[in-house]
Amino acid sequence: MPKATEGEASGLINNGRRLFLLGMAGTAVVLTGCGGGGGGDAPVATPNQPSPPDPDPQPEPPPEPPAPQPDSHPPRGLHVSLEDSTRRTRTVTWFSDGSEAPDQRLEYDQPEADWDAETVQSRPFLKWVYARSEPTFGVDALTHRAMAPALDPGRPFRYRVGSPEGGWSRVYWLAPIDTQRWTFTHFGDHGISERAKRVVDESLQHPSDLLLLAGDLSYANGEQPIWDQWFDLAEPLLASTVTMAAPGNHEAKDGEGLTAGKAFKSRLTHPDPLLNNLNDNPGSTYYPFDINRVHFFVSSAGALIDDFSLAEELINLEIDLAKAALRRLRGEIDFIVLMQHYPIWTDQLGRSPANFALVTLQENILLRYGVDLLLVGHDHVYQRSHPMAYGFRSPLGYVQVMAGTGGQSVRLFDEAPQDWSASQFMGIGLVHYQVEPGRITGEFWGAAPEGLDDDSRQTVTGPFQRHDRFVVEKRGFLACRDCALPARTPAELLADYPEIVADTRRRNHLALEHCG
CATH class of the missing domain: 2.60.40.10 (Immunoglobulins)
Structure with missing residues (x-):
């Protein structure tokens, strides 16, 4: 018989140990001494005999889910x-x-x-x-x-x-957005107060396809974290409605010189203007866009005069409105709407017009190309005009709708209403517009303050109610034809530009001084 190798011998020894242990399986073993402890009456563990059951078994608790991580x-x-x-x-x-x-x-x-x-x-x-x-x-x-x-x-x-x-x-x-009947909302001068929140909540009760914010959005005034508070407050409205905004005088405090309005430009997103050599940012401060048969142009009206974009903006405005007037004559659109922060006419003391040189040029552009609606803010009241031109009623003029009623504060009228004024209101609120073929119907929904004295005017707890209703009809063919004029050259348009700049700077300084 051949001899086992070293590996085979080791295997035989190990097998023998396993057989020996298996043979001991039926023998009871009791260990005593050598630290074995315990008395002689201790139960003996016997293989193949089950342990007595637990008299009151408890189920294992399920593992706790991990805490959610932010x-x-x-x-x-x-x-x-x-x-x-x-x-x-x-x-x-x-x-x-x-x-x-x-x-x-x-x-x-x-x-x-x-x-x-x-x-x-x-x-x-x-x-x-x-x-x-x-x-x-x-x-x-x-x-x-x-x-x-x-x-x-x-x-x-x-x-x-x-x-x-x-x-x-x-x-x-x-x-x-329905092509025949759709809606938009307009207000300005918002902020982060409880009044501002009420305007957001009320706006959500008047669902719109488009939201137009006429400047002075957050009132950060250079304190940039306030912009985050404003976006948090307004997100339910801004995230569920197409939102387009104009800069106001308080946006100018975010940055200096060429960076004036930098927070507005950094945080919002708008279309590029036609000519765009100086306004290189996504949050353009002047720009055109269409919704169905309504053409809009959003203007800064010189609110950010220190970024040196006003001349380029006025050229853009002239060219864009000339094209829009021609499109209207061809039957491609029905209405032309301009939105900006500053009003042209107002019954706030010293602000009508506060910038005569720029207002004269703007008024000329509005009337030349037949703008139908001018939507503004700035003064913290509601005021709507009759169709007007140069401060007087005119059937071929534009309707100015001022809604600086977003909630930053409530002001009084400093002067008695002028002849061009058709409706006034003191409080907070919004304008809701219904667009249908050949017609725009506007309604102002406002809430009045508890009183008009300084102590109670800023407390607005009453319900929102409709305080004004008006209709703007599509212009007739002859009126549209008279407004379909070619754009003027920059040299002709900006002949008085140095005076425009000086007046605009003066107006902006007075506006900030008046606001405090």
């Missing part, structure tokens, strides 16, 4: 605006804290029908695009912008923003 970069301050084609795209702008953030994106889709609230929030999205990001002026944060392209204008737009790593916003839903 999002590392939650998106905030959402607003929707137009940056390109008004019918085929939507742009969403938002912010995240810190100088770095995970790649941000806009997720969106266009449902075929209305969904219930739970489905809107829970249904997965079908499309997404990455955002472009840049530092936010004056705070440790980033501004993110993303455009949803190639949209079907006849279907809703559902979206959220953020990132899987940093966190998501809630889901917002924008209804499609």
Whole structure:
């Protein structure tokens, strides 16, 4: 018989040990001494005999779920605006804290029908695009912008923003804008007071396709974190309505010289103007856009005179309105609307007109091209004019609607209403417009203060009610034909530009002095 190798011998020895231990399996073993402790009556453990059952067994508690971790970069301050084609795209702008953030994106889709609230929030999205990001002026944060392209204008737009790593916003839903009947809202001089919040809440009770903010949005006045408070307060409205804004005199305090209005330009997103050599920023301070058969132009009216863009803006305004008047004559649009912060005419003492040189030129442009509506703010009251020209009633003039009633404060009228004034109100509120073929109907919804003395005027607790209603009709063919004029040359348009600059600087200084 051959001898076992060393490895085989080791295996035999190990097998033998296993057999020996198996053979001991039926023997009871009791260990005593050597620290064995215990008395002789201790139970003996016998293999193959089950232990007595626990008299009251307890189930194992389920493991506790891990505590939810807060999002590392939650998106905030959402607003929707137009940056390109008004019918085929939507742009969403938002912010995240810190100088770095995970790649941000806009997720969106266009449902075929209305969904219930739970489905809107829970249904997965079908499309997404990455955002472009840049530092936010004056705070440790980033501004993110993303455009949803190639949209079907006849279907809703559902979206959220953020990132899987940093966190998501809630889901917002924008209804499609009807081509025949649609709405927009206008007010200015908002701020972050309880009055301002009431105006946001009331605006949500009058759903609109478009929100126009006529300047003085946050009243940060150079304190940049206030902008974040304003966006947080206004987000329910800004994120669910296409929002377009004009800068006001208080926006000028965010930056100096060429950086005047930098917070406005850094945080908002608007279309580029036709000519754009100096206004190189996404949050343009003057720009045109269309909604269906209404053409809009948003103007700074010199609110940011120190950034040296006013001359270029006036040339843009002239060319744009000349083109719009020709389009109206061709039947492509029905109305031309200009929005800016400063009114041209007002019954506030010393402000009518506060800038004679610029007002004269603006009035000439408005009348030359047949602007139908001039939407303004600045004075913290509501006042609507009859159709007017150069401070007098005129059937071929424009209607100025001043709604500086966003909630920053409530003022009184300093003078008795002039002949051009058709309606006045002191309090807070908004103007809601219904657009239909050949007609725009406006309604002012306002809440009055508890009193008109200094102590009670800033307390507004009463209900919102309709205080004014007016109708602007489409101009006739002959009136449209007379306004379809060619744009003038820059030399002709800006012949008095040095005087315009001097008067505008004087007006802006007086406005800030009056505001405190």
